[in-house]
Amino acid sequence: MRKFNFSAGPCTLPLAVLEEAQAEFVDYHGAGMSLVEMSHRSSTYDAVHMEAMAKAKSVFGAPDDFSVVFLGGGATLQFAMIPMNLLSDGQRGAYVVTGEWASKALSDGSYHGDLYAAWDGGSEGYRRVPTAEEIVIEPNTRYLHVTSNETIGGIRFNEFPDVGVRLVGDMSSDYMTRAIPWDLFDLVYGGAQKNLGPAGVDITFIRNSVLEETNRELGAYLRYDIHASKNSMYNTPPVYAIYMVGKVLRWMESQGGLAVMESQASRKSGLVYDAIDASDGFYRSQVDRESRSHMNVVFHLPSEELDAGFLAEATRRNMSGLKGYRTVGGVRASLYNALPVEAVDALVELMADFRSANA
């Protein structure tokens, strides 16, 4: 029996997609071999690849002046590639530090460019995102990096800050769950394994005018312009991950696309926040109301013993992946697009039952 999988990543994927991939695995559409065994230059793989690229642009609603690239190395490689490609001499990168992922983006990127924190929520315990007025942009700033959703702390930008410099966004954990205000961005990126497919591929959208100006003095793999000009086939791409992303995007489209994903995300997370708010303090979220994540709902019970009891009962009820991140503790419910609403209903029922039994 499949579990209600609340894992933060890699995460649950649509059953229909998994079954389709299973049926095609050994002999891909009569090719006499699996997709993972054939040349990435074959016409069969090429069709899969180009469809996934086209779907990424259309299902995300990316405008024509953006290119999409599929890259190995996850979102983590982007932490370094962004300053390598975007900064030239004398330019700086600004970072809004909203939690663990933003901190990593800043510290990793600092080996490759002159970066600084334009706001840091650490002293407040990363409970919220800043307003645009709180973000301090210094001279010669080329971009402002934001983490649209902090997967560990459970906070998100409800609105992206318009501060007069273009944004670069890590959207790993809320890709395809919200409309992107493309005008504000030069680049958005994210690993696939939170909403879009298995691990192994990052999807980066980059403005074409920016691509023309990226740094060329880098090893080939590190250059956005090379990947873009070769349709992400400069080297052997992560073929299976790309194939799966293509299928998941098609599934999302069949469900009604981005607008439907966005309203489901808001509805599913709303159910869990309502259960927290109605619990008379039994369930506590440290996140400010206006910064609540729609993807990762983080909360605590009155004691660590109760946290553990809650997680044990969740396991008995066929739910998995609810344990909070190791530095945060408590419970984290990740509600990615493929998580059915029945799973959220089951969680909310558990929250009510556990509270009556233990409050």
Ligand SMILES: *Cc1c(COP(=O)(O)O)cnc(C)c1O
């Ligand atoms: C998971 C995650 C990452 C890291 O992704 P990898 O693909 O493991 O490199 C980066 N940023 C955010 C917001 C994430 O959720």
